[in-house]
Amino acid sequence: MKRVYLDHNATTPLDQRVLEAMQPYLGEYFGNASSLHYYGRRAQQALEASRAQAAKLIGAQPDEIIFTSGGTESDNMALRGIAYYKGSGHIITSSVEHHAVLRTCGILAGNDFSVTYLPVDRQGLVDPDEVKRSIRRDTILISVMLANNETGVIEPIPEIGLIARERGIPFHCDAVQAMGKMPVDVGALHVDLLSLSAHKIYGPKGVGALFVKNGTNLSPLITGGHHERGLRAGTENVPAIVGFARALEIAADELDIYRVQVLHLRNKLESNLLTGIEGVTLHSARADRLPHTSCMGFASVEAESILLHLDLKGIAASSGSACTTGEPEPSHVLTTMDVPPEIAQGTIRFSLGRENTEEEIAYTGEVLKAAVSQLRAISFPWQEAGKRIAITGGMNF
Amino acid sequence: MTRGCFIRRRSRIMNDEWKEMYNKPPEPVAQHTGPLLFYTELVIDHFTNPRNVGEIENPDGEAVVGDPACGDQMKVSIKLCGNRITDIKFKSYGCPGAIATSSMMTEMAKGKTIEEALELTDDDVIMALEGIPERKKHCSLMGITGLRGAIEDFLRKGMVKPGKTNEKSVS
Numbered sequence: 001m002k003r004v005y006l007d008h009n010a011t012t013p014l015d016q017r018v019l020e021a022m023q024p025y026l027g028e029y030f031g032n033a034s035s036l037h038y039y040g041r042r043a044q045q046a047l048e049a050s051r052a053q054a055a056k057l058i059g060a061q062p063d064e065i066i067f068t069s070g071g072t073e074s075d076n077m078a079l080r081g082i083a084y085y086k087g088s089g090h091i092i093t094s095s096v097e098h099h100a101v102l103r104t105c106g107i108l109a110g111n112d113f114s115v116t117y118l119p120v121d122r123q124g125l126v127d128p129d130e131v132k133r134s135i136r137r138d139t140i141l142i143s144v145m146l147a148n149n150e151t152g153v154i155e156p157i158p159e160i161g162l163i164a165r166e167r168g169i170p171f172h173c174d175a176v177q178a179m180g181k182m183p184v185d186v187g188a189l190h191v192d193l194l195s196l197s198a199h200k201i202y203g204p205k206g207v208g209a210l211f212v213k214n215g216t217n218l219s220p221l222i223t224g225g226h227h228e229r230g231l232r233a234g235t236e237n238v239p240a241i242v243g244f245a246r247a248l249e250i251a252a253d254e255l256d257i258y259r260v261q262v263l264h265l266r267n268k269l270e271s272n273l274l275t276g277i278e279g280v281t282l283h284s285a286r287a288d289r290l291p292h293t294s295c296m297g298f299a300s301v302e303a304e305s306i307l308l309h310l311d312l313k314g315i316a317a318s319s320g321s322a323c324t325t326g327e328p329e330p331s332h333v334l335t336t337m338d339v340p341p342e343i344a345q346g347t348i349r350f351s352l353g354r355e356n357t358e359e360e361i362a363y364t365g366e367v368l369k370a371a372v373s374q375l376r377a378i379s380f381p382w383q384e385a386g387k388r389i390a391i392t393g394g395m396n397f
Numbered sequence: 398m399t400r401g402c403f404i405r406r407r408s409r410i411m412n413d414e415w416k417e418m419y420n421k422p423p424e425p426v427a428q429h430t431g432p433l434l435f436y437t438e439l440v441i442d443h444f445t446n447p448r449n450v451g452e453i454e455n456p457d458g459e460a461v462v463g464d465p466a467c468g469d470q471m472k473v474s475i476k477l478c479g480n481r482i483t484d485i486k487f488k489s490y491g492c493p494g495a496i497a498t499s500s501m502m503t504e505m506a507k508g509k510t511i512e513e514a515l516e517l518t519d520d521d522v523i524m525a526l527e528g529i530p531e532r533k534k535h536c537s538l539m540g541i542t543g544l545r546g547a548i549e550d551f552l553r554k555g556m557v558k559p560g561k562t563n564e565k566s567v568s
Contacts, residue, residue: 302468304492308436308444330468341466378450378496380472380488381465 001314004360008200009149009177009293009351010318014243015202021246022204025239033236034225043238050245057248058194059185060211066228067241070208071176071197075100075143077210077232078172078193079108081218082141088112089140094126094155095119095336097145098174102332105143118144123287124151124337128159135167142171146189147178150333150349151284152293154182161190170216176200176208180251181258181290192216196248198240202354203247207240254354262352263291265361269350270294272365277372279382281343283334292352297334297343300382301375306348309371315364317350342381437527440497447496449503451486458554460546463539469495473503473543477551480510487543494533495540498522502540511548517541 005013025046031039033047048062055062068074079101083091093105095117102117109115116134118126126144135142142164147154157173164171172193175184180201186194194211198204212218212231224233274280279299298306303319310317330344339347350364376382436444453459456474463470469491476484485507489499501522506514519537523529529537 300465300490302490302492302495305444305496308441308493312441312445341468345465345468375490378447378488379490380461381470381490383488 002363004315004356004364006315006317006350006352006356006360006364008353009152009349011199011205012202012353013355014204015247015250017250018203018243018246022239022243025242029238031238033238034227043236046242047236047238050241053245054196054209054248057252058196058211059187061214063229064186064211064214066210066212066231067236067244068208068210068232069206069237070199071098071174071195072100074176074195074197074208074210075172075174076104077218077221078195078212079104079141079143080221081231082170082172082193082216083108083113084219084221085217086140089138090114090116090136091141091143092116092118092131092134092139093143094145096124096126096148096150096333097143098149098176101143101145101174113140120336122338124148124153124284124333125287126155126160128156128163131160132163135163135169139167139169142169143174144171145174145177146184147175147182147290147293148284148333149177150293150331151295151337152177152290152351153284154178154288154290157189157191164192165190177293178290179248180255181292183255186211186213193218198244198247201247201251204240204243207237207244209244257354258291262354262356265356265358266292266294266350266352268358269352269361269365270296272362273368276365276369281339281347283337283339283347294350294352295347296350297339297347298372299343299346300379301346301372303346303348305375306346306368306371309374310364310367313367313371315367317348319348436493436497436529439501439526440493440529443497443500443526444493447487447489447500449486449500449507450488452488453484453486456547458547458549458551460543460550462543462546463491465490468492469536469539471495471499471539471543473499473547475506475544475547475551477511480512482506482509482511482514485544485547487540489539491539492533492536494529494536497526498529498537499540499543501525502544506544511551514544515548517544 029042031043033040033043051065052062055065068077091105091108091113093101093115105115118130118134120126131142144155144157144160146157161171170192173189173191174195176195176197177200178184179196192213193216197208220231222233227233227236270282273296274282281297283295283297307317307319330341334344334347453474453476457477459474461472471487471489473487475482485503487499487503489496505517505525519541522540523537
């Protein structure tokens, strides 16, 4: 069967060049980077070269990079690390963050910390003035993502960063989805902490990094040896880290592929669906978005039913909402953006990658049109209210 | 705050997290769970080719159940000859589990008497589909709820004014 992968925000395939860079460290250079002998030195050299490489690519110093097991650990390390160091206080975050940030804040909120969840507008954007207004005397941390994983909307991080810097409050930014699809420079973003992940940029799973600006104090979560400046104990995953650094290098070199080729395909898919199907809402349509993400709501059809139709035809995408519990909850991102539930329930996220082709995008458009019209033919609410939603929904979100 | 204080605080946070995770009651053991993640061939078949789709004109009973805001809504209409369901049709908006179980429900209810149809349960529908994933079991309730709603509608009409449905269909 023809297979089309349009779920790159979930994960990406491993780039062949990344695999080649990793292979020696899975084989002959297997040493522990903490060992003094030849094997250890080889691993140590690779580790530090990777650290320098990663630092250079985001405009940081090598000693500001802490390698972790991925984006979720980086987010936990930033939030809990700052919180536990301070002991108590107030945290500001947005209501559209990844669960790695939101659930961590939720746990902190039950333990001597108070949390402000900033609202977003209909495009999914945080208002920097709202950040300013929310700052209290005991605010210890601000955390806002660079780009949203569901809608791809790009938050005004430099503005928020300046506000945080003015007040001397550490500022964390989750850049897991944005990395490789837009320029990421810690200086320009004015961030003190930045989370990165390898498997979203054609690197291996299980590795990521946290940028910790020099002078930012945090408590370690994983204690043990003196690895990673004492902030993250445990023998370093050298092959994965080498792969991560190579993936970062390729992502920086090939940023134009996203800016031109992927953006072109994404726009083609969007215009095809918006003109070819009634009652389609493009979320965050009026805001700056990542060039590869498209989040669209199909009125009066349920997302998982569309996904199953796509999967039966070999197309992989994902949905913001998942009908997995007794009371299916639409995605928190779409709910916060005031998307009506009947549109949120039918929202599909397409996230394109470097390897997608024009032919694949055209095929996806055809399959999707057929799937939506088949589901609407048996949909009771489409018959009753679908037309109304189609008229008022449009591009309003 | 001293370092010692911080470590105590952190261990308390960790303890509370674990408590919360372990205090949850265990999931009840399901009888007809089907494959854990994937749908059976029969579910896929009923999802891609749903049976008895549509609406009966001048039905003897009909019901709309579910809420589009929650991701599912369904309309069932039935036609009876005496006490027996001779025709049943549905229109459904929902996940694959909801569509497939609604379709299978109509196949099972067709030809049954009201008493027999009222005895059908969601478990019977799940059995007939050779199981659905555990996380989808709640979706299967909609078909049966819709069927019972349509039968109740028929009985209610009958109780208020016998023959009213006929008058309506004439006008």
